[in-house]
Amino acid sequence: MAIVETKGLTKVYGTGETAVTALDAVDLSLDPGEFVAVMGPSGCGKSTLLNLVGGLDTPTSGTVTIDGREISQLSDDEITRLRRERIGFVFQFFNLIPVLSAVENAALPLILDRGGSARAAAKAEEWLERVGLEDRRANRPDQLSGGQQQRVAVARALVTEPALVLADEPTGNLDSKSSEEIATLLRQVSSEWGRAILMVTHDPRIAAHADRIVFMRDGRIVDDTKIAGAESARDAMERVGLL
């Protein structure tokens, strides 16, 4: 069964003459553990798609089903809980609370879930170790590099053992070396730890780590291709005209 399924997902911003259709009847599904990259020109609706899937925004029409539950049926508190328990987020900016240490940031979802803070810290440390930051756990975000900050964000996204990780341009702010490291980490999240990932990116080299690339234009999916390695990714992009 798919972990995420959207049907006719549509989002229109504004009304009347100024209305913008950011997303136009999108059907998309992700299998458990599948790593899907979303690509497309700026303004084509990638972030809108992610926000709707993550329950951060409500669709104009259409449905989002996560883990078999249709989220438009849920109250704000229920969606919040769903996010906390089943979805991990990695953003481009503002991922970490500046006054908290790496381990505290990573433990946040558990702490918000009223987990005992000792247990939460232990779990967070475990994940920090997995993302390779065990010696940085007491540092605050301003003492970490951009790449390290994103690793903390990944650790935080995984600490609740979610089914799905949503990442909106997680490498958009990083140099190419750090980007590569984060992409490798996400690959590991999918294949080793079995989480589904929906990731938006502009960078073909990052997208090449995914199992599948979804191409969007003007709020619609124009291509949806399984890939295996950089070669097939390049082929797919050429076909869509992205390269």
Next chain:
Amino acid sequence: MSISFTLARRYMAGRKLRTALTTLAIVLGVMLIFGFNGTLPGMMEWMRKSMLASVGEVDLNVQSASSALFDQRVADKVAAVDGVAAATPVLRRNVTLPEKPDYHTTGITVIGIDPVVSPDVRSYPVAEGRMLAASDDDTNARPVAVIPASTAEKMGLAVGDELVVPAASGAMTFEVVGTLDSPVPPATDEVYVSLPLAQDMFAAPGRASAIEAAFEGGADEETVQEAVGDAVGDGYVIGSVTADSTLAAGFEVAGTIFNVLGLFALAMGGFIILNTFRTIVAERRHDIGMLRAIGASRRQILGLFLTESLVQGVLGTGLGLLAGWGFATVTAAGMSELVGDLMRIESFETSFSVSTWVLAITLGMGATVLSAILPAIAASRITPLDAMRPQLGDVYEKAATKRGWVGLALVAIAAGMLLSGNDGLIGLGGLLLLVGMSLGASAAVKPITDFFSRGIELVYRREGALARANLQRNPGRAGVTVSAVMISLALVTGIMTMTAAVVGGYAEYAEKATGTDYLVIPQGLMLSGGMVGAGPEMAEAVRSTEGVGDVATLRYAPAVVGDLTVQVVGIDAEEYAKVASFRYSEGSSDADLAKLADPDMVLANASFRAQTKTAKGDTVEVMTPEGARTFTIAGGGNDYINAKLPTVYVSQEALADLWGVTADVMVLANATEGADKAAVLQSLGATIDGFPSFKLYDALAWQQVQNDLFGQLEIVYYTLAVVLAIPSLLALLNTLAIGVLARTREIGMLRAVGATRRQVKRLVVAESFLLAAVGTAAGLVAGVPLGYVIVRSIGAVGLEFDFVWPTTGLVVTVIVGLLFAVLAAIIPARQAARLDVIRALRYE
């Protein structure tokens, strides 16, 4: 939960200056409230002790409810009651001693006692010499007196010495025949003389101020008290002593002022906290959105901010309590030194009752948490998407515009109310005006800053324009500051307006009162409080002084109307009209004064009419020593000296009949036409020398004295006004500091592209001036009507003054406003100028 505390602590520690300023806002208010309420009980206790001491060891005390003198034969009625062993009349009067360097006291209580019966009622342990004896009753013999040892020591007197005491007929010289070991109330000195002598001295033959009684052994106190009450009838107070309550009233007023100051400081603190939290929420928008995205519920976000306000409240309230404790301790120590020296009693201590703790903590915490609630709710409404947008939505500005319109509507309604002429509506209008202007403040920021910045841009061209842009970019925050400054300065203006009206009004009263050439008044200023009067000799002596024409006298007795203690002033209408005049209330005239010939008619001043809710033509029941009497109010008039207290004027005949008062407490005199006024003054001076408790003034000198008094009053009010403005200084400081913090990156950028430190400093100063200018302008606009409201409301309680345009007040307000702009800018401006460019650019 602990994550909330961790976050609150770390966020606060990360913004030390802002946290300190916000904390200070709470500390000030809590300190005032806690400190004062911790000092007050000690003061009250001390007063209670002093009152107790003055009652002494007497079982029962009977006084007239109005504390007027009454027939001494009431003692017989008391003595006849079952269970009363002995009862004796006492006449107690305070007199002011003529200034004499070796008397280290200015006032003394003369106590007339029956030397035979009184020792059965209270004890008089003789230290040296002898106690008064029955033979000392003889008014023709050489007068003798007994004084407490402490008084003797203070005045440098010994047995056998002479003591001169002012009396109605001039002065009386006593021989001190004994000293007593009895306790003396603090701050008083006493002289015991025989009752007939005392009655003679004060021109009060056959009258007493109290009856003191002793119970029979085994008598039930309550039963006896009740029986005594029945025996003496209405108009008397049994048991408690209605001691001089002016001191108590003074403390109460001071207490109210401190509590109001504290509350006001806390209200301003609330403003500051609101401001701080709005900024915090805006600043942490991304953090909040991210937390929401990863699964924090709205309630958790709300909790996060409420926790922070709680921590802030605990910090501020805790420090405030500490500061209040320090304040109280220092005050108590200072007072003890002062009081202990002066009044020979042990020091009083601070005492913080449970209710004081509760009050201070509730108010401190309450103000903080309440002010944080709105921003906290706003924070909980932030969606994860808001966090990812780069710019703040224009939600704030839309809300500001809406509030602006509501504010404008309120101001319009308020204006209508202010012009309505109805006291209640006017009061409400004043309040509405402040609320309306506060609401409108953020909407008004743009047009007003546009206007003012023209001035500032003349001086600091580039910085001025930038400062204006900064303020207009965040009208919400600027609006809050402007409101805070406005309310403070409106109060300043209001108080100044009131001062102008009161001082101007009194000056007018004083001028009316001094249509007369000469005044002979007691050393103490007011008539009340058992001040010694003068017998007919003094007025006679004045009349027969060469060059003196018309002479009028004033007499005084206290009375009770309902629960209200009032003054009854006896005048001779015809004489009075010749030398002085009333400031008549609307609808009254000299014709009404003439009606006093009818003993059932009185003239009532505004204070009396306001407090008894009566008007011209109404009847009013006054409790006299002869029982309740009904008078008709012939008209309304105020004289200068009695304007502050509820007063009725009656004929001197009525005063003598009903109160038994024939002593003059004030003599007004005019010179005959063509007389040499200076020469008359001199010969009058010689005449008055024989009456040491009185002082002679000519119109000019007296007015001078009054003007000095007003000068002091004005200074007190002005100080109060400036103190009231201090919290708004904090608000201004807070906004500026927050502004600097919020724009760290921008300031760094300015510096990077070549702005000098001086220019950055100027930018902050210009912003401060703009905010202060807007706040001051609004404060002036709101303050004048507020002053009008205050003048009207004190008119409603009986102090009729005309509204005067408060020119000085306006100038002072403007000066205070601008001064504050400079003061508030100093710290933030230095902070901005010191910013490290590189770090500032990295700041997020």
